[in-house]
Amino acid sequence: MRFPSEPFRIKVVEPIRRTSHEERERLLQAAGYNLFHVPADSVYVDLLTDSGTSAMSDQQWAGLMLGDESYAGSKNFYHFEAVVRSIFGYRYVIPTHQGRMAENLLFSTVVKPGMCVPNNIHFDTTRANVEHQKAEALDLVIKEAYDPHCELPFKGNMDLARLEEAINRLGRRSIPFAMITITNNSGGGQPVSMENIRKTRELLNRYGIPFLFDACRFAENCFFIKERETGYGEKPVIDIARELFSYGDGCTMSAKKDGLVNIGGFLSLNDERWAQEITNMLILVEGFPTYGGLAGRDLEAMARGLQEVLDEEYLRFRISQVRYLGELLEAAGVPILKPIGGHAVYLNAKEFLPSIPQDQFPAQALVLNLYREYGIRSVEIGTVMFGKRDQVTGRMIHPELELVRLAIPRRVYTNMQIAYVAESIVSLYNQRDSIKGLTMSYEAPLLRHFTARFAELSSPTTIQPPDAEV
Ligand code: P71
Numbered sequence: 001m002r003f004p005s006e007p008f009r010i011k012v013v014e015p016i017r018r019t020s021h022e023e024r025e026r027l028l029q030a031a032g033y034n035l036f037h038v039p040a041d042s043v044y045v046d047l048l049t050d051s052g053t054s055a056m057s058d059q060q061w062a063g064l065m066l067g068d069e070s071y072a073g074s075k076n077f078y079h080f081e082a083v084v085r086s087i088f089g090y091r092y093v094i095p096t097h098q099g100r101m102a103e104n105l106l107f108s109t110v111v112k113p114g115m116c117v118p119n120n121i122h123f124d125t126t127r128a129n130v131e132h133q134k135a136e137a138l139d140l141v142i143k144e145a146y147d148p149h150c151e152l153p154f155k156g157n158m159d160l161a162r163l164e165e166a167i168n169r170l171g172r173r174s175i176p177f178a179m180i181t182i183t184n185n186s187g188g189g190q191p192v193s194m195e196n197i198r199k200t201r202e203l204l205n206r207y208g209i210p211f212l213f214d215a216c217r218f219a220e221n222c223f224f225i226k227e228r229e230t231g232y233g234e235k236p237v238i239d240i241a242r243e244l245f246s247y248g249d250g251c252t253m254s255a256k257k258d259g260l261v262n263i264g265g266f267l268s269l270n271d272e273r274w275a276q277e278i279t280n281m282l283i284l285v286e287g288f289p290t291y292g293g294l295a296g297r298d299l300e301a302m303a304r305g306l307q308e309v310l311d312e313e314y315l316r317f318r319i320s321q322v323r324y325l326g327e328l329l330e331a332a333g334v335p336i337l338k339p340i341g342g343h344a345v346y347l348n349a350k351e352f353l354p355s356i357p358q359d360q361f362p363a364q365a366l367v368l369n370l371y372r373e374y375g376i377r378s379v380e381i382g383t384v385m386f387g388k389r390d391q392v393t394g395r396m397i398h399p400e401l402e403l404v405r406l407a408i409p410r411r412v413y414t415n416m417q418i419a420y421v422a423e424s425i426v427s428l429y430n431q432r433d434s435i436k437g438l439t440m441s442y443e444a445p446l447l448r449h450f451t452a453r454f455a456e457l458s459s460p461t462t463i464q465p466p467d468a469e470v
Helices: 021-030 058-065 075-088 099-110 124-132 160-170 194-207 218-228 237-246 272-285 296-308 312-331 362-374 415-430
Strands: 092-096 116-119 136-139 178-181 211-214 250-254 265-269 344-348 379-381 403-407 438-442 453-456
Touching (some): 075 265, 092 272, 099 265, 099 272, 194 211, 194 237, 218 237, 265 272, 362 403
Parallel strands (some): 116 136, 178 211
Antiparallel strands (some): 344 403, 379 403
């Protein structure tokens, strides 16, 4: 195991509060055992998401002071535009307040009812935005992506045979463009290889279909290419990124991930007509094209973050810190999804709690116990999030994977805190027989994971904390 040593030191600290077991139990009950409703200042280590939770650098904070808040033509926009062009290489750069607005603008302009957008796996907001246009969001990742034990270096790859089959079945006219999500968040933060991207481009070229990236975690994907793909070991990550984007016609980006900022996103495209139409819509819903729903200072922080994220010392640390958590868990026999992803470690709840059936929400039971016992917040990616009710029988249809995601914010937690998380999970694993299943006492018709409420099936047994007091 390579110890991930930090390529930065700490200049500003943000105190985090320790809470008692009783307080956490009280907060959980008030939240209906749903961690989305627990106040963040009552969480010790918050692994709910890596989105918008990064620590900015001194350079980025300094950049905030250089914010030019002019309505039109802010100098920060020109800097941001130049940085995006130099990395992504597309002609038009359209700022948005976050990723899903970039998606919304693109899909509402280009996607029409009855059309179909293929992707390796659509992220939730991407799928929702496609479906909002009454179009179909088609997931065409390689089949191995759904096997938590299958260790492939590029488990986010597009299944080219299924993509070609879909094009032939649906017809080129039904597919306004194809997308690839790098890294593939919904499939475990797994990377896509340069070869797969190049071949996707070749295939789409044969049918004249445009190709866009969901680029949220592009730097992490490019670092994996450098580590794992033949011919890229000696290439600078920036050159890998430039080559990768050269195979596409544009991208959507949530800069809350690899932009190293707390808010921001953009859309970058080569097609003049699309860019023009989207810009007109942008003015209607976000703001003037040189700020797109952001302040000038946010654009400056984003420009600087996009450059910093390609620093290879940073990326090596980032990927190793996530891997470090995964390897500590694996060494203790805790079942996790393999290989370890770029931004998160995923616990395999089916194997962690084999005696709790999926209709008793084993992944949510883990999420609840991780917070109650150790003050750690994670997120359920299983039956609560993806389970569907059969329209005819009313019975639950369970998803294949029952996971708990431990997403690591960038540059935020020390390795000691990561070790604390690992130790806590190992301790919970060793007492797994005392974990109870749940019932869902409230369920909204849409996106139920955000508002669902739960009850434990029987009273919880006390679980021993690890050595550290929370
Ligand atoms: C994550 C998020 C944030 C999130 C969003 C919705 C529900 C729960 C958590 C956001 C992504 C993403 C990809 C691949 C687009 C977005 C939307 N991820 N594509 O993983 O991962 O970006 O949040 O800036 O609108 O926790 P946005």
